[in-house]
Amino acid sequence: MNAPLKSILEFKNVTMSFGGLKAVSDLSFAVGEKELVALIGPNGAGKTTVFNVMTGIYRPQSGNINFRNKSVLGLKAHQISGLGLGRTFQNIRLFKNLTVMQNVLIGAQPHFKYGFWEPLVLSSRFLETEANAKKYALELLGHFDLKQKQDELASSLPYGEQRKLEMVRSLIGMPRLICLDEPAAGMNHKETEDLMNLILKIKKDFDQAVFLIEHDMKLVMGISERIVVLDHGCCIEEGSPEKVRGSKAVIEAYLGADGGSL
Amino acid sequence: MPKKFKLFFNSNYFPLVVLVFIGALGWGASFALDSFVQLLLVYLVINMILASSLNLINGITGQFSLGHAGFMAIGAYSSAFLSLWLNRHFGLGENAPSLIFIVLALAAGASAGLAGYLVGLPSLRLKGDYLAVVTLGFSEIIRVVIINTNEIGGPRGFGGFLAPQSFLFSFTHALFWLVFCYFLIQRLLKSNLGRSFLSVREDEIAAESLGVDTTKTKVRAFVISSFFAGVAGSLFAHFVAYLTPQTFSFAKTVDIIIMVVLGGMGSLEGCLIAAVIVTLLPEALRPLQDLTGVDLRMLIYSLMLILVMILRPQGIYGILQSFKKRPGAK
Ligand SMILES: Nc1ncnc2c1ncn2[C@@H]1O[C@H](COP(=O)(O)OP(=O)(O)O)[C@@H](O)[C@H]1O
Ligand SMILES: [Mg+2]
Numbered sequence: 001m002n003a004p005l006k007s008i009l010e011f012k013n014v015t016m017s018f019g020g021l022k023a024v025s026d027l028s029f030a031v032g033e034k035e036l037v038a039l040i041g042p043n044g045a046g047k048t049t050v051f052n053v054m055t056g057i058y059r060p061q062s063g064n065i066n067f068r069n070k071s072v073l074g075l076k077a078h079q080i081s082g083l084g085l086g087r088t089f090q091n092i093r094l095f096k097n098l099t100v101m102q103n104v105l106i107g108a109q110p111h112f113k114y115g116f117w118e119p120l121v122l123s124s125r126f127l128e129t130e131a132n133a134k135k136y137a138l139e140l141l142g143h144f145d146l147k148q149k150q151d152e153l154a155s156s157l158p159y160g161e162q163r164k165l166e167m168v169r170s171l172i173g174m175p176r177l178i179c180l181d182e183p184a185a186g187m188n189h190k191e192t193e194d195l196m197n198l199i200l201k202i203k204k205d206f207d208q209a210v211f212l213i214e215h216d217m218k219l220v221m222g223i224s225e226r227i228v229v230l231d232h233g234c235c236i237e238e239g240s241p242e243k244v245r246g247s248k249a250v251i252e253a254y255l256g257a258d259g260g261s262l
Numbered sequence: 263m264p265k266k267f268k269l270f271f272n273s274n275y276f277p278l279v280v281l282v283f284i285g286a287l288g289w290g291a292s293f294a295l296d297s298f299v300q301l302l303l304v305y306l307v308i309n310m311i312l313a314s315s316l317n318l319i320n321g322i323t324g325q326f327s328l329g330h331a332g333f334m335a336i337g338a339y340s341s342a343f344l345s346l347w348l349n350r351h352f353g354l355g356e357n358a359p360s361l362i363f364i365v366l367a368l369a370a371g372a373s374a375g376l377a378g379y380l381v382g383l384p385s386l387r388l389k390g391d392y393l394a395v396v397t398l399g400f401s402e403i404i405r406v407v408i409i410n411t412n413e414i415g416g417p418r419g420f421g422g423f424l425a426p427q428s429f430l431f432s433f434t435h436a437l438f439w440l441v442f443c444y445f446l447i448q449r450l451l452k453s454n455l456g457r458s459f460l461s462v463r464e465d466e467i468a469a470e471s472l473g474v475d476t477t478k479t480k481v482r483a484f485v486i487s488s489f490f491a492g493v494a495g496s497l498f499a500h501f502v503a504y505l506t507p508q509t510f511s512f513a514k515t516v517d518i519i520i521m522v523v524l525g526g527m528g529s530l531e532g533c534l535i536a537a538v539i540v541t542l543l544p545e546a547l548r549p550l551q552d553l554t555g556v557d558l559r560m561l562i563y564s565l566m567l568i569l570v571m572i573l574r575p576q577g578i579y580g581i582l583q584s585f586k587k588r589p590g591a592k
Contacts, residue, residue, distance in 0.1 A: 055471055077470035087471050088554035095464035098457075105454070106461045112454035119453035120446055122266055126453070179333060 324463025332401025337492025374492020526579025
């Protein structure tokens with residue numbers, strides 16, 4: 001295994017079961033600083049569960065998860081987020097009745113340091129902080145071609161733009177690792193290609209690690225530095241895109257599951 | 263300065279117009295001396311405070327509290343009791359300085375806020391409808407405790423505490439708290455805390471994943487909300503100068519919830535107007551009730567709520583919005 005030299009995220013023998021079902025089973029892997037790693041596997045392999053245990057939504061029954069050399073077990077989801085772990089959701093979880101701008105600003109938690117009364121008395125610190133946050137939000141929205149939509153309701157955006165908005169909302173908090181759960185789901189060919197370039201741009205501009213769950217093999221093979229393959233909650237292969245593409249275990253898992261092609 | 267003015271009101275002067283209008287009515291009524299109109303006006307302002315503050319927790323933060331009357335009762339009784347105590351020790355009598363009522367309102371708000379913290383902390387940690395159950399139980403307990411406490415009159419009621427002599431003061435004092443409550447919430451909505459309230463209502467899991475401490479956020483909303491319910495209780499107590507436990511029954515909470523739902527959950531403007539309707543409707547219906555001998559109030563409320571739910575689920579706020587969004591009118 002070519003594990004990264006300095007890892008930002010480490011899973012050590014993590015098991016997460018729901019009743020009798022082991023969604024993640026004795027799983028160990030690592031994501032390096034500034035690395036772009038993809039997590040793939042057939043439907044129901046346990047990929048989303050991996051995200052959910054590391055972001056504090058579920059607590060695994062055994063094993064350990066370290067993020068930036070700190071165990072996240074027992075921490076609340078917002079505390080883990082505060083350590084610099086950002087994510088998006090497979091079934092989009094935007095604040096639907098709020099505007100695009102409000103959505104992004106809620107993601108900017110670490111930027112706001114003013115006191116309770118300051119919004120009422122319009123203190124200069126409050127006004128400046130808000131103005132700067134909005135400016136930064138607009139800049140980010142601009143990267144994702146969403147600038148014009150800042151005042152629209154999140155629910156009114158088309159599907160692809162909702163996915164992008166979720167990414168902006170997470171990015172504005174300046175996470176050290178961003179986890180994207182099937183960002184290309186429901187996107188057409190052209191949109192997927194644009195997304196691929198965006199993810200590469202994010203990684204470069206924000207100098208951060210990316211952990212990506214994705215079904216679109218062209219996207220995964222095109223941008224990943226390393227791939228972890230999951231089946232029935234276990235890691236069945238790990239390595240470079242070339243290695244994974246040629247792996248017998250991977251082909252079997254996919255053919256056995258849904259006849260998918262690599 | 264004009265720029266800050268615009269910023270403060272968020273370029274929406276409707277609430278300002280409503281408040282100035284009510285203020286003008288009240289100051290006018292202080293000369294007209296019709297005590298019934300005066301009573302209604304103070305009730306209206308108190309109801310507006312209750313509706314705006316309940317809206318913070320039920321509409322804006324998306325939790326469901328059924329205990330607002332309980333927090334109002336805590337404010338009312340603690341304020342009345344404290345004034346009695348102050349009177350006994352300092353002999354303020356009839357000519358109690360007006361400032362004392364502001365201090366009493368603050369103290370009432372603080373005690374209701376503390377109660378809100380103690381009730382909210384355990385119940386808001388849990389997901390689901392625990393808050394509704396706990397707050398409903400809480401407000402009933404408060405009522406039962408009052409009924410069984412002789413020092414504050416028990417079931418007979420509680421009187422003989424300090425009351426301001428001038429209507430003008432009572433009204434202005436209440437209006438001051440309404441303005442404070444309304445604009446505090448309105449300004450908070452444009453800040454990180456306010457957006458966090460909204461994010462909790464919209465999607466707690468997403469909010470947590472972005473670093474929002476949802477439990478803390480909910481407790482904060484709940485404490486602010488209870489604080490103003492306590493203030494409203496204090497205003498009510500010293501204005502009517504006599505308290506009975508029945509005033510703070512579940513029916514009071516229902517009244518306030520009707521204002522919030524009718525106004526459009528989460529809309530501050532809407533619930534101001536709904537407060538007008540809910541305060542004045544029983545009076546408007548009184549002739550009809552005298553004629554027919556039945557209490558039509560609840561019937562009309564239910565009918566109104568059903569119609570609003572079917573025709574305009576966003577309540578009065580939705581109606582206001584549809585005026586704003588008419589083609590041609592920006
Ligand atoms: N909250 C849950 N309760 C019960 N079972 C769950 C829960 N979450 C996931 N699972 C189960 O765990 C398995 C893995 O699910 P998931 O991680 O969503 O897979 P993937 O994202 O790889 O498609 C599935 O069998 C799923 O039904
Ligand atoms: Mg999944």
